[in-house]
Amino acid sequence: MIVKLKDVIKRYQGNRLALDYLDLEIQKGEVVGLLGPNGAGKTTAINAIVGLIDVDEGSIEVFGQKQNGSNRDVRKRIGLVTQEVTVYEDLSAYENLLFFGKLYGLRKENLNRRIQEVAKLIGLEDRLHELPKRYSGGMKRRLNIGCALLHEPELIIMDEPTVGIDPQSRNYILEFVKEIAKNTNTAIIYTSHYIEEVQLISDRVYIIDQGHIIAKGTVKELIEKIKGDQVTLIEVKHPLEESIQKIKGVSGVKEVAIDKNTYQIITEAHVNQLDKILNILASQTIVNIQNQQSNLEDVFLMLTGKTLRDSEV
Numbered sequence: 001m002i003v004k005l006k007d008v009i010k011r012y013q014g015n016r017l018a019l020d021y022l023d024l025e026i027q028k029g030e031v032v033g034l035l036g037p038n039g040a041g042k043t044t045a046i047n048a049i050v051g052l053i054d055v056d057e058g059s060i061e062v063f064g065q066k067q068n069g070s071n072r073d074v075r076k077r078i079g080l081v082t083q084e085v086t087v088y089e090d091l092s093a094y095e096n097l098l099f100f101g102k103l104y105g106l107r108k109e110n111l112n113r114r115i116q117e118v119a120k121l122i123g124l125e126d127r128l129h130e131l132p133k134r135y136s137g138g139m140k141r142r143l144n145i146g147c148a149l150l151h152e153p154e155l156i157i158m159d160e161p162t163v164g165i166d167p168q169s170r171n172y173i174l175e176f177v178k179e180i181a182k183n184t185n186t187a188i189i190y191t192s193h194y195i196e197e198v199q200l201i202s203d204r205v206y207i208i209d210q211g212h213i214i215a216k217g218t219v220k221e222l223i224e225k226i227k228g229d230q231v232t233l234i235e236v237k238h239p240l241e242e243s244i245q246k247i248k249g250v251s252g253v254k255e256v257a258i259d260k261n262t263y264q265i266i267t268e269a270h271v272n273q274l275d276k277i278l279n280i281l282a283s284q285t286i287v288n289i290q291n292q293q294s295n296l297e298d299v300f301l302m303l304t305g306k307t308l309r310d311s312e313v
Protein backbone atom coordinates (compact mmCIF):
# COMPACT_ATOMS: atom_id res chain seq x y z
CA MET A 1 0.00 0.00 0.00
CA ILE A 2 1.40 3.40 -0.97
CA VAL A 3 -0.95 5.54 1.12
CA LYS A 4 -3.38 4.59 3.86
CA LEU A 5 -5.45 7.06 5.84
CA LYS A 6 -7.72 5.79 8.56
CA ASP A 7 -10.25 7.86 10.51
CA VAL A 8 -8.29 11.06 9.99
CA ILE A 9 -9.68 14.16 11.65
CA LYS A 10 -8.37 17.67 11.11
CA ARG A 11 -9.85 20.68 12.84
CA TYR A 12 -8.90 24.23 11.99
CA GLN A 13 -9.39 27.22 14.22
CA GLY A 14 -12.93 27.82 15.35
CA ASN A 15 -13.41 24.06 15.47
CA ARG A 16 -13.93 23.94 11.72
CA LEU A 17 -13.76 20.29 10.63
CA ALA A 18 -11.73 20.05 7.43
CA LEU A 19 -11.31 16.26 7.58
CA ASP A 20 -14.01 14.23 9.24
CA TYR A 21 -13.05 10.56 9.70
CA LEU A 22 -11.36 10.44 6.32
CA ASP A 23 -10.38 7.00 4.96
CA LEU A 24 -8.29 6.68 1.82
CA GLU A 25 -6.11 3.98 0.29
CA ILE A 26 -3.86 4.09 -2.74
CA GLN A 27 -2.05 1.10 -4.22
CA LYS A 28 1.08 1.04 -6.32
CA GLY A 29 0.49 2.05 -9.94
CA GLU A 30 -3.02 3.41 -9.37
CA VAL A 31 -4.40 6.73 -10.55
CA VAL A 32 -6.81 7.86 -7.89
CA GLY A 33 -9.08 10.82 -8.51
CA LEU A 34 -10.12 12.83 -5.48
CA LEU A 35 -13.26 14.60 -6.55
CA GLY A 36 -15.07 17.20 -4.52
CA PRO A 37 -16.26 20.79 -4.51
CA ASN A 38 -14.16 23.70 -3.28
CA GLY A 39 -13.70 23.46 0.46
CA ALA A 40 -14.37 19.71 0.54
CA GLY A 41 -11.00 18.99 2.15
CA LYS A 42 -8.91 17.85 -0.83
CA THR A 43 -5.93 20.13 -0.16
CA THR A 44 -6.05 19.39 3.55
CA ALA A 45 -6.00 15.64 2.79
CA ILE A 46 -2.99 16.11 0.52
CA ASN A 47 -1.13 18.25 3.05
CA ALA A 48 -1.75 15.55 5.64
CA ILE A 49 -0.43 12.80 3.33
CA VAL A 50 2.70 14.79 2.53
CA GLY A 51 3.21 15.66 6.20
CA LEU A 52 2.86 19.41 5.77
CA ILE A 53 0.22 19.60 8.50
CA ASP A 54 -0.44 17.66 11.67
CA VAL A 55 -3.81 16.02 12.04
CA ASP A 56 -5.81 15.79 15.25
CA GLU A 57 -6.75 12.13 15.13
CA GLY A 58 -6.42 9.02 13.00
CA SER A 59 -3.48 7.37 11.31
CA ILE A 60 -1.60 8.13 8.11
CA GLU A 61 0.85 5.70 6.52
CA VAL A 62 2.89 6.52 3.45
CA PHE A 63 5.03 3.77 1.85
CA GLY A 64 4.20 1.64 4.87
CA GLN A 65 5.67 4.17 7.30
CA LYS A 66 3.84 6.33 9.78
CA GLN A 67 3.70 9.89 8.46
CA ASN A 68 4.99 12.28 11.06
CA GLY A 69 6.07 15.15 8.84
CA SER A 70 9.76 14.88 9.51
CA ASN A 71 10.61 11.75 7.57
CA ARG A 72 12.82 12.99 4.73
CA ASP A 73 12.96 9.60 3.07
CA VAL A 74 9.19 9.70 2.60
CA ARG A 75 9.27 13.26 1.23
CA LYS A 76 11.91 12.33 -1.34
CA ARG A 77 9.71 9.62 -2.78
CA ILE A 78 6.79 12.01 -3.37
CA GLY A 79 6.33 14.50 -6.21
CA LEU A 80 3.95 17.23 -5.07
CA VAL A 81 2.31 19.67 -7.45
CA THR A 82 0.53 22.29 -5.36
CA GLN A 83 -2.29 24.54 -6.53
CA GLU A 84 0.04 27.52 -6.71
CA VAL A 85 2.62 27.59 -9.49
CA THR A 86 6.06 27.69 -7.88
CA VAL A 87 8.61 28.24 -10.64
CA TYR A 88 11.24 30.95 -10.77
CA GLU A 89 10.16 33.43 -13.44
CA ASP A 90 13.66 34.83 -13.89
CA LEU A 91 15.32 31.50 -14.47
CA SER A 92 14.83 29.71 -17.79
CA ALA A 93 12.72 26.57 -17.82
CA TYR A 94 15.94 24.57 -18.14
CA GLU A 95 17.45 26.31 -15.10
CA ASN A 96 14.27 25.70 -13.13
CA LEU A 97 14.45 21.99 -13.91
CA LEU A 98 18.15 21.98 -13.07
CA PHE A 99 17.48 23.69 -9.75
CA PHE A 100 14.69 21.37 -8.67
CA GLY A 101 16.57 18.31 -9.91
CA LYS A 102 19.57 19.23 -7.77
CA LEU A 103 17.28 19.86 -4.84
CA TYR A 104 16.12 16.27 -5.15
CA GLY A 105 19.71 15.08 -5.21
CA LEU A 106 20.03 14.31 -8.94
CA ARG A 107 23.50 14.77 -10.39
CA LYS A 108 25.29 15.02 -13.74
CA GLU A 109 24.23 12.50 -16.44
CA ASN A 110 21.23 11.37 -14.48
CA LEU A 111 20.06 14.95 -14.01
CA ASN A 112 20.59 15.77 -17.69
CA ARG A 113 18.82 12.66 -18.84
CA ARG A 114 15.84 13.41 -16.59
CA ILE A 115 15.63 17.04 -17.73
CA GLN A 116 15.45 15.90 -21.36
CA GLU A 117 12.88 13.20 -20.60
CA VAL A 118 10.70 15.49 -18.52
CA ALA A 119 10.94 18.38 -21.01
CA LYS A 120 9.67 16.04 -23.71
CA LEU A 121 6.90 14.70 -21.52
CA ILE A 122 5.58 18.18 -20.67
CA GLY A 123 5.99 19.34 -24.27
CA LEU A 124 8.47 22.14 -23.60
CA GLU A 125 11.63 20.72 -25.16
CA ASP A 126 11.66 23.42 -27.87
CA ARG A 127 11.20 26.28 -25.41
CA LEU A 128 13.44 25.10 -22.62
CA HIS A 129 15.75 28.09 -22.72
CA GLU A 130 13.04 30.74 -22.46
CA LEU A 131 12.02 32.49 -19.27
CA PRO A 132 8.71 31.23 -17.84
CA LYS A 133 7.50 34.82 -17.60
CA ARG A 134 7.08 34.66 -21.38
CA TYR A 135 5.05 31.46 -21.10
CA SER A 136 1.27 31.13 -21.06
CA GLY A 137 -0.30 30.12 -17.74
CA GLY A 138 -0.69 26.58 -19.03
CA MET A 139 2.97 26.30 -20.03
CA LYS A 140 4.05 27.54 -16.59
CA ARG A 141 1.80 24.92 -15.08
CA ARG A 142 3.40 22.22 -17.21
CA LEU A 143 6.86 23.36 -16.15
CA ASN A 144 5.72 23.37 -12.54
CA ILE A 145 4.54 19.78 -12.86
CA GLY A 146 7.79 18.83 -14.63
CA CYS A 147 9.80 20.10 -11.66
CA ALA A 148 7.95 17.65 -9.42
CA LEU A 149 8.59 14.66 -11.71
CA LEU A 150 12.36 14.87 -12.15
CA HIS A 151 13.29 12.55 -9.31
CA GLU A 152 10.95 9.81 -10.56
CA PRO A 153 8.75 9.83 -7.46
CA GLU A 154 6.83 6.70 -6.54
CA LEU A 155 3.85 8.82 -5.59
CA ILE A 156 2.77 11.90 -7.54
CA ILE A 157 0.20 14.20 -6.02
CA MET A 158 -1.40 16.87 -8.16
CA ASP A 159 -3.76 19.37 -6.55
CA GLU A 160 -6.15 20.76 -9.18
CA PRO A 161 -3.42 21.07 -11.82
CA THR A 162 -5.71 22.27 -14.57
CA VAL A 163 -7.54 25.13 -12.87
CA GLY A 164 -7.53 28.31 -14.93
CA ILE A 165 -5.42 27.16 -17.86
CA ASP A 166 -5.98 26.95 -21.61
CA PRO A 167 -7.64 23.81 -23.04
CA GLN A 168 -4.50 22.83 -24.99
CA SER A 169 -2.35 22.69 -21.86
CA ARG A 170 -5.16 20.99 -20.00
CA ASN A 171 -5.29 18.20 -22.57
CA TYR A 172 -1.52 17.96 -22.53
CA ILE A 173 -1.51 17.48 -18.77
CA LEU A 174 -4.24 14.84 -18.89
CA GLU A 175 -2.41 12.99 -21.65
CA PHE A 176 0.91 12.90 -19.86
CA VAL A 177 -0.64 11.87 -16.57
CA LYS A 178 -2.13 8.93 -18.47
CA GLU A 179 1.24 8.25 -20.07
CA ILE A 180 3.08 8.23 -16.74
CA ALA A 181 0.46 5.89 -15.33
CA LYS A 182 0.76 3.55 -18.31
CA ASN A 183 4.54 3.48 -18.57
CA THR A 184 5.59 3.51 -14.94
CA ASN A 185 4.35 1.98 -11.76
CA THR A 186 3.78 5.32 -10.13
CA ALA A 187 0.80 5.93 -7.88
CA ILE A 188 -0.96 9.18 -8.71
CA ILE A 189 -3.43 11.21 -6.67
CA TYR A 190 -5.22 13.76 -8.77
CA THR A 191 -7.64 16.21 -7.18
CA SER A 192 -10.19 18.07 -9.20
CA HIS A 193 -13.67 19.43 -9.22
CA TYR A 194 -13.93 18.75 -12.95
CA ILE A 195 -15.84 15.52 -13.40
CA GLU A 196 -14.70 14.91 -16.99
CA GLU A 197 -11.04 14.93 -15.99
CA VAL A 198 -11.45 12.55 -13.13
CA GLN A 199 -13.62 10.31 -15.25
CA LEU A 200 -11.00 10.28 -17.99
CA ILE A 201 -7.85 9.45 -16.06
CA SER A 202 -8.72 7.69 -12.81
CA ASP A 203 -8.58 3.98 -12.10
CA ARG A 204 -10.54 4.70 -8.96
CA VAL A 205 -12.38 7.71 -7.66
CA TYR A 206 -13.01 8.96 -4.16
CA ILE A 207 -15.81 11.47 -3.86
CA ILE A 208 -15.20 13.79 -0.93
CA ASP A 209 -17.63 16.23 0.62
CA GLN A 210 -17.27 18.09 3.91
CA GLY A 211 -14.08 16.26 4.81
CA HIS A 212 -15.59 12.82 4.42
CA ILE A 213 -15.48 10.20 1.65
CA ILE A 214 -19.06 9.73 0.56
CA ALA A 215 -18.40 7.21 -2.21
CA LYS A 216 -15.52 5.34 -3.77
CA GLY A 217 -14.95 2.90 -6.60
CA THR A 218 -14.14 2.79 -10.27
CA VAL A 219 -16.04 5.27 -12.42
CA LYS A 220 -18.10 2.34 -13.67
CA GLU A 221 -18.94 1.15 -10.17
CA LEU A 222 -19.97 4.61 -9.08
CA ILE A 223 -22.21 5.11 -12.07
CA GLU A 224 -23.70 1.64 -11.41
CA LYS A 225 -24.98 3.09 -8.14
CA ILE A 226 -27.55 5.10 -9.99
CA LYS A 227 -27.89 2.82 -12.95
CA GLY A 228 -31.42 2.64 -14.08
CA ASP A 229 -32.16 6.13 -12.83
CA GLN A 230 -33.06 8.71 -15.40
CA VAL A 231 -31.46 12.10 -15.57
CA THR A 232 -33.54 14.86 -17.08
CA LEU A 233 -32.16 18.31 -17.75
CA ILE A 234 -34.63 21.15 -18.12
CA GLU A 235 -33.11 24.48 -19.07
CA VAL A 236 -35.21 27.55 -18.33
CA LYS A 237 -34.62 31.29 -18.63
CA HIS A 238 -34.94 32.00 -14.90
CA PRO A 239 -34.88 28.98 -12.57
CA LEU A 240 -36.55 29.33 -9.16
CA GLU A 241 -35.15 27.78 -5.99
CA GLU A 242 -38.69 27.18 -4.68
CA SER A 243 -39.41 24.86 -7.63
CA ILE A 244 -36.83 22.38 -6.34
CA GLN A 245 -38.95 21.34 -3.36
CA LYS A 246 -42.07 21.17 -5.49
CA ILE A 247 -40.38 18.88 -8.04
CA LYS A 248 -38.99 16.74 -5.22
CA GLY A 249 -42.58 16.19 -4.12
CA VAL A 250 -43.46 14.42 -7.39
CA SER A 251 -43.46 10.67 -6.84
CA GLY A 252 -40.49 8.87 -8.41
CA VAL A 253 -38.27 11.95 -8.24
CA LYS A 254 -35.12 11.18 -6.25
CA GLU A 255 -33.06 14.35 -6.40
CA VAL A 256 -33.24 17.83 -7.91
CA ALA A 257 -30.69 20.61 -8.20
CA ILE A 258 -30.13 23.73 -10.26
CA ASP A 259 -26.92 24.09 -12.23
CA LYS A 260 -26.75 27.52 -13.88
CA ASN A 261 -30.14 27.74 -15.66
CA THR A 262 -30.81 24.03 -15.73
CA TYR A 263 -32.84 21.85 -13.39
CA GLN A 264 -31.10 18.50 -13.01
CA ILE A 265 -33.68 15.93 -12.05
CA ILE A 266 -32.99 12.30 -11.18
CA THR A 267 -35.99 10.01 -11.27
CA GLU A 268 -36.47 6.30 -10.86
CA ALA A 269 -36.31 4.29 -14.04
CA HIS A 270 -39.47 3.91 -16.08
CA VAL A 271 -41.26 6.63 -14.16
CA ASN A 272 -42.49 9.26 -16.52
CA GLN A 273 -43.52 12.30 -14.56
CA LEU A 274 -42.43 14.88 -17.10
CA ASP A 275 -45.95 16.27 -17.49
CA LYS A 276 -46.24 16.87 -13.73
CA ILE A 277 -42.79 18.47 -13.60
CA LEU A 278 -43.60 20.71 -16.55
CA ASN A 279 -46.82 21.73 -14.76
CA ILE A 280 -44.74 22.94 -11.83
CA LEU A 281 -42.55 24.91 -14.22
CA ALA A 282 -45.51 26.25 -16.20
CA SER A 283 -44.76 29.88 -15.42
CA GLN A 284 -41.10 29.56 -16.49
CA THR A 285 -39.82 29.86 -20.04
CA ILE A 286 -38.36 26.51 -21.03
CA VAL A 287 -35.38 26.65 -23.37
CA ASN A 288 -34.46 23.00 -23.65
CA ILE A 289 -35.34 19.55 -22.29
CA GLN A 290 -33.12 16.52 -22.57
CA ASN A 291 -32.56 13.12 -21.04
CA GLN A 292 -28.98 12.08 -20.49
CA GLN A 293 -26.97 9.09 -19.43
CA SER A 294 -25.90 9.31 -15.85
CA ASN A 295 -22.36 10.46 -15.07
CA LEU A 296 -20.31 11.12 -11.94
CA GLU A 297 -21.95 14.52 -11.51
CA ASP A 298 -25.28 12.73 -11.06
CA VAL A 299 -23.74 10.33 -8.55
CA PHE A 300 -22.56 13.36 -6.59
CA LEU A 301 -26.01 14.93 -6.81
CA MET A 302 -27.65 11.73 -5.62
CA LEU A 303 -25.32 11.43 -2.66
CA THR A 304 -25.29 15.03 -1.51
CA GLY A 305 -28.38 16.64 -2.97
CA LYS A 306 -26.21 19.32 -4.59
CA THR A 307 -24.24 19.78 -7.77
CA LEU A 308 -20.45 20.00 -7.62
CA ARG A 309 -20.70 23.53 -8.94
CA ASP A 310 -23.23 24.97 -6.55
CA SER A 311 -20.97 23.92 -3.69
CA GLU A 312 -18.26 26.22 -5.00
CA VAL A 313 -17.40 29.26 -2.96
Ligand SMILES: Nc1ncnc2c1ncn2[C@@H]1O[C@H](COP(=O)(O)OP(=O)(O)OP(=O)(O)O)[C@@H](O)[C@H]1O
Pocket residue numbers: 012013016017018036037038039040041042043044045160
Ligand atom coordinates in the same frame (compact mmCIF):
# COMPACT_ATOMS: atom_id res chain seq x y z
N1 LIG B 1 -5.37 27.12 7.17
C1 LIG B 1 -6.68 27.02 7.36
N2 LIG B 1 -7.29 27.62 8.42
C2 LIG B 1 -8.62 27.50 8.61
N3 LIG B 1 -9.46 26.81 7.81
C3 LIG B 1 -8.93 26.20 6.74
C4 LIG B 1 -7.51 26.27 6.45
N4 LIG B 1 -7.28 25.57 5.31
C5 LIG B 1 -8.48 25.09 4.94
N5 LIG B 1 -9.45 25.45 5.77
C6 LIG B 1 -10.87 25.08 5.69
O1 LIG B 1 -10.94 23.67 5.64
C7 LIG B 1 -11.93 23.23 4.70
C8 LIG B 1 -11.27 22.36 3.65
O2 LIG B 1 -10.42 23.16 2.82
P1 LIG B 1 -9.50 22.57 1.65
O3 LIG B 1 -8.65 23.69 1.15
O4 LIG B 1 -8.83 21.35 2.13
O5 LIG B 1 -10.59 22.18 0.58
P2 LIG B 1 -10.39 21.81 -0.96
O6 LIG B 1 -11.31 20.69 -1.24
O7 LIG B 1 -8.96 21.61 -1.26
O8 LIG B 1 -10.93 23.10 -1.67
P3 LIG B 1 -10.20 24.03 -2.74
O9 LIG B 1 -10.35 23.35 -4.03
O10 LIG B 1 -10.99 25.29 -2.64
O11 LIG B 1 -8.77 24.19 -2.28
C9 LIG B 1 -12.55 24.49 4.15
O12 LIG B 1 -13.71 24.74 4.89
C10 LIG B 1 -11.51 25.55 4.39
O13 LIG B 1 -12.11 26.81 4.55
